[in-house]
Amino acid sequence: MDLIWDGLREAIHILRTGDNSVWSITLRSLLVSGSAVLISLVLGILGGAFLAFKDFRGRNILLSLVNTGMGLPPVAVGLIVAVILWRSGPLGQFRLIYTPAAMVIAQTIIAAPIVTGFTAAALRHLDPRLRTQLYALGASRMQMLWIVLWETKLPLMAAVMAGFGGAISEVGASMMVGGNLAGETRVLTTAVMLEVSRGDFPVAMALSIILLVLIFIVNAILTSVQQQEKM
Amino acid sequence: MKRIRFGMLIMALLLSFGLLACGSDKETKEETTQPTSAATTQKTPSGTAAAATTTGTAAAATSTPVVREGPKDVILATTTSTQDTGLLDVLVPEFEKDSGYNVKVIAVGTGQALAMGERGDADVMLVHAPSSEKKVVDEGVGIDRRLVMHNDFVLLGPASDPAGTKGTTKATDALTKIFNAGAAFISRGDDSGTDKLEKALWKKANLDPKGKSWYEETGQGMGASLQVANQRDAYIMSDRGTFLAAKSLSLTIVLEGDPALLNVYSVMGVNPEKFSLVNGPGGKAFADFMVSDTAQSIIKDFGTEKYGRPLFIADAGKTYEEVGLATPFG
Numbered sequence: 385m386d387l388i389w390d391g392l393r394e395a396i397h398i399l400r401t402g403d404n405s406v407w408s409i410t411l412r413s414l415l416v417s418g419s420a421v422l423i424s425l426v427l428g429i430l431g432g433a434f435l436a437f438k439d440f441r442g443r444n445i446l447l448s449l450v451n452t453g454m455g456l457p458p459v460a461v462g463l464i465v466a467v468i469l470w471r472s473g474p475l476g477q478f479r480l481i482y483t484p485a486a487m488v489i490a491q492t493i494i495a496a497p498i499v500t501g502f503t504a505a506a507l508r509h510l511d512p513r514l515r516t517q518l519y520a521l522g523a524s525r526m527q528m529l530w531i532v533l534w535e536t537k538l539p540l541m542a543a544v545m546a547g548f549g550g551a552i553s554e555v556g557a558s559m560m561v562g563g564n565l566a567g568e569t570r571v572l573t574t575a576v577m578l579e580v581s582r583g584d585f586p587v588a589m590a591l592s593i594i595l596l597v598l599i600f601i602v603n604a605i606l607t608s609v610q611q612q613e614k615m
Numbered sequence: 616m617k618r619i620r621f622g623m624l625i626m627a628l629l630l631s632f633g634l635l636a637c638g639s640d641k642e643t644k645e646e647t648t649q650p651t652s653a654a655t656t657q658k659t660p661s662g663t664a665a666a667a668t669t670t671g672t673a674a675a676a677t678s679t680p681v682v683r684e685g686p687k688d689v690i691l692a693t694t695t696s697t698q699d700t701g702l703l704d705v706l707v708p709e710f711e712k713d714s715g716y717n718v719k720v721i722a723v724g725t726g727q728a729l730a731m732g733e734r735g736d737a738d739v740m741l742v743h744a745p746s747s748e749k750k751v752v753d754e755g756v757g758i759d760r761r762l763v764m765h766n767d768f769v770l771l772g773p774a775s776d777p778a779g780t781k782g783t784t785k786a787t788d789a790l791t792k793i794f795n796a797g798a799a800f801i802s803r804g805d806d807s808g809t810d811k812l813e814k815a816l817w818k819k820a821n822l823d824p825k826g827k828s829w830y831e832e833t834g835q836g837m838g839a840s841l842q843v844a845n846q847r848d849a850y851i852m853s854d855r856g857t858f859l860a861a862k863s864l865s866l867t868i869v870l871e872g873d874p875a876l877l878n879v880y881s882v883m884g885v886n887p888e889k890f891s892l893v894n895g896p897g898g899k900a901f902a903d904f905m906v907s908d909t910a911q912s913i914i915k916d917f918g919t920e921k922y923g924r925p926l927f928i929a930d931a932g933k934t935y936e937e938v939g940l941a942t943p944f945g
């Protein structure tokens with residue numbers, strides 16, 4: 385129990401003094417996972433719309449694959465991305481391994497299926513007559529997509545939150561493709577792992593608390609957007 | 616009206632994320648474009664040779680700043696102990712300051728570090744398993760291997776010492792007692808330098824603990840494994856540096872001082888002629904730095920202030936036999 389209080393005290397202390405480069409680590413977590421979620425959002429909306437509206441053979445298989453992807457194990461993603469990005473791997477010459485870009489790639493692979501799956505489910509749930517009606521009213525394809533997305537903003541925001549949560553709390557892939565380099569690829573989750581292995585539990589607790597608060601703040605903002613002007 | 620406000624909020628959100636994305640993209644672009652261009656110029660054999668000779672001369676004058684050549688990033692594959700003790704937190708910035716290189720420290724077990732070198736996924740290796748280093752050197756992958764420092768391994772256990780190991784002077788005797796008592800023992804099980812030594816000692820004692828209910832492998836680094844042993848009141852083999860630097864432990868040393876527990880760290884470059892992407896000059900610059908006067912004086916005093924004794928003994932320039940190994944490879 386003491387550890388939790390020590391952790392809280394330590395968290396306040398390092399937030400006040402900026403010890404352990406905690407601010408830059410926090411900002412990096414936000415940057416990396418934010419970028420991954422943004423890319424996932426674009427891919428997820430396009431992919432989700434495609435899966436929801438297009439009728440083609442094999443759609444159910446593709447949907448099952450996306451739904452499997454929603455529970456993709458981060459370590460497996462990390463290992464595969466690492467093997468590809470290692471110098472000895474097929475994309476080695478780009479020297480992306482142990483960079484924030486590599487972490488964005490891995491986290492996008494984790495978050496994109498989540499956003500895609502949520503989007504597809506939400507769009508499938510819409511009354512199909514809405515689309516027919518919109519086309520009848522002369523809406524273009526993009527206009528139609530925009531209006532339909534507007535109608536599904538609640539589940540869409542939930543998709544963003546789930547994707548962001550998955551990306552920022554993931555540790556296995558970030559460790560493997562990022563390497564936990566101080567000042568370069570160390571994010572909150574990998575920093576916690578390091579402090580635990582050093583036996584510095586108060587600092588590890590402090591970093592965890594910061595991570596939780598960060599996720600809460602981001603979700604609070606997203607929720608307020610989601611709930612605003614609810615119909 | 617309502618829709619416009621919502622749309623604007625979405626746009627603002629996307630924009631802010633977009634800005635973040637740009638920021639990190641730019642950062643990586645800077646990092647990646649420069650090394651690739653340098654790597655292409657370096658690919659010609661004559662270029663590599665020229666680069667190698669110039670760093671060679673620069674390194675001869677040990678403490679003068681080395682002019683950076685080749686890609687900026689140097690990947691150092693090393694053992695967890697050099698990171699868990701905090702030694703590299705001191706050495707790496709010192710090297711980066713003078714040389715202009717950027718070191719990417721990948722702290723894994725020695726087995727994995729050597730494997731990274733063998734695949735050309737690292738530029739330089741700082742490792743502590745002499746007998747396993749032999750293979751990498753023989754293959755021509757590990758080049759210019761040099762002695763950096765040493766300390767020793769210690770056998771740790773709960774203060775109650777359920778197997779009665781205190782008072783033994785030989786590691787094999789202590790392990791035999793643990794074996795016979797069936798006392799909880801935590802092994803790294805990750806093919807690290809410490810793991811290799813522990814396995815070798817069991818073998819030397821003619822015992823096979825594998826599969827025994829009291830013998831468990833964590834598969835994790837030294838620091839993390841110490842925490843597991845601590846929670847389990849188990850015996851564990853550790854390098855002295857990580858043990859001293861680790862916090863929140865109630866384990867005590869039950870055996871130390873056996874010559875078989877010598878822990879020797881060496882640095883070696885990865886042969887750039889074997890892998891086109893290896894940063895030969897960068898790896899060599901770091902290896903040279905590790906045996907330079909600057910680094911050696913940092914190693915010599917590292918930890919004295921905090922633990923009352925240095926964590927490592929600086930050995931550059933000594934032979935392997937002088938620190939107590941029978942041959943350079945154990």
